[in-house]
Amino acid sequence: MKPVLLIPSRLAASRLPNKPLADIHGEPMIVAVWRRAMEADIAPVWVATDTPSIADAVRAVGGQAVLTAPDHPSGSDRVFEAVNRIDPDHHYDAILNVQGDLPTVTPETIRAAAVPLADAEVAIGTAVARIHLPEERQASSVVKLVGTPLGEGRFRALYFTRAEAPWGEGPLYHHIGLYAWRRAALERFVTLPPSPLEQREKLEQLRALEAGMRIDAMEVAEVPLGVDTPADLERARAMLIGRVPHRV
Numbered sequence: 001m002k003p004v005l006l007i008p009s010r011l012a013a014s015r016l017p018n019k020p021l022a023d024i025h026g027e028p029m030i031v032a033v034w035r036r037a038m039e040a041d042i043a044p045v046w047v048a049t050d051t052p053s054i055a056d057a058v059r060a061v062g063g064q065a066v067l068t069a070p071d072h073p074s075g076s077d078r079v080f081e082a083v084n085r086i087d088p089d090h091h092y093d094a095i096l097n098v099q100g101d102l103p104t105v106t107p108e109t110i111r112a113a114a115v116p117l118a119d120a121e122v123a124i125g126t127a128v129a130r131i132h133l134p135e136e137r138q139a140s141s142v143v144k145l146v147g148t149p150l151g152e153g154r155f156r157a158l159y160f161t162r163a164e165a166p167w168g169e170g171p172l173y174h175h176i177g178l179y180a181w182r183r184a185a186l187e188r189f190v191t192l193p194p195s196p197l198e199q200r201e202k203l204e205q206l207r208a209l210e211a212g213m214r215i216d217a218m219e220v221a222e223v224p225l226g227v228d229t230p231a232d233l234e235r236a237r238a239m240l241i242g243r244v245p246h247r248v
Contacts, residue, residue: 001117003043003180004092005110006082007033008075009100011051015229020054020100022227024237028057029227032103032240038063040107042114043096048082074204075099076179080190083183095186097179104239105178105224114180116154116216123213125180126205128155128173129223136174137164143175143203145217153219160203174223179205185213 009020009030016022020030030047037045047058047065050072055065066085072078079097094117098110109127116125128145136142140162147155159165160175181189188211195210197203208215227236 001094002092003094003096003114004083004087005037005040005043005045005096005098006079007037007045007047007098007100008078008082009033009047009049009051009054010070010078011054016227016233019227020049020051021057022233024103024233024240027061028054029103029233029236030054030100031057031061031063032236033098033100033105034058034061034063036103036105036107037098037110040110042111043092043094046082046086047100048078050078076186076204077190079181080186083186090183093183095181095183097181099177099226101227102178102224103227103236106220106222109176109220109222109224110178112218112220113176113178115218117180117182119216121214122216123182123185124205124208124215126157126215126217127176127178127220128217129176129220131172131174137172143177145173145175147173147217150216155217155219157205157209157215157217159209160201160205162201162203173217173219175205175217176220176223177226189213 021028024032048068049055050070058065066082068078068081083095113125113127116122146159146166147157195207198206227233
């Protein structure tokens with residue numbers, strides 16, 4: 001496949017204003033995410049944003065950015081607009097969507113999310129990590145995968161939920177919000193209305209499952225830190241001390 005990697009980013013954030021531009025060791029957080037994506041070395045990398053200052057920050061370090069409309073309801077919609085802006089001739093047939101608030105994500109996790117697309121029956125690839133802390137099993141902020149093991153760390157997704165599931169003995173898996181889309185699947189997804197289970201669980205990926213789209217997940221070793229609060233930002237700074245910047 002011919003993938004492109006897109007990082008959706010916008011300034012609006014209630015708990016951490018101007019989050020993408022928050023400083024991490026002298027650079028905006030969105031640049032840290034861009035560096036992790038570049039280190040994955042799997043596809044050309046673009047930042048999709050509605051804010052010129054975010055685009056300017058990325059371009060200042062040699063990255064590529066595309067401006068999109070400000071009123072998208074989700075990152076998936078922003079990514080869809082972005083890929084059509086940068087590639088109207090459909091050279092790219094797969095899109096990796098890496099959230100713009102994951103400055104600590106490893107290249108291995110990004111690459112893992114794309115592995116399921118090697119199977120022609122899979123519409124969307126993603127990543128999960130085993131839950132080890134008891135409190136995370138019941139936390140609604142931790143999204144769990146309910147899936148059928150396929151071997152070699154791969155699962156076919158049957159459901160995603162904020163509840164503790166599945167019931168009974170055995171491991172639970174934390175869903176990581178990275179997606180590898182077939183371009184045709186993303187094009188179909190953004191035309192679908194929000195689905196009943198999506199609205200109930202507040203989980204966008206359920207719209208795809210309810211529409212019959214297959215999602216497979218690969219198990220990875222980490223749960224990358226999502227930065228939503230000032231405390232998260234401090235943790236990210238501590239985790240990224242000593243990282244050698246990617247050079248373009």
